[in-house]
Amino acid sequence: MSEIGIPGARIRSFVERIEHLDGELAELNEQKKEVFAEAKGEGFDVKILKEIIKLRKQDQDERDEHETLLDTYLRAMDAAESESAAKTPERKAA
Known part of the structure; x- marks a missing residue:
């Protein structure tokens, strides 16, 4: 019953890649917040x-x-x- 015709390894690969990208996006958004905070600190x-x-x-x-x-x-x-x-x-x- 473990064989259901869906390529589980391929699904896992997609999920892990998306999770990795989500992590990168979160990191980039944090960096963006820091840049805005820096600009605000300088009076912009x-x-x-x-x-x-x-x-x-x-x-x-x-x-x-x-x-x-x-x-x-x-x-x-x-x-x-x-x-x-x-x-x-x-x-x-x-």
């Missing part, structure tokens, strides 16, 4: 560094599209706030 804003990394991963077209949408949304929001303020009568101070 970690959120901004992460944003730069994200932007560098995008191609120029993606980046341009993102900036255009962001600008469009911000202008639309500002316009809505201006309209709302214009419709609201100012209160007189007592």
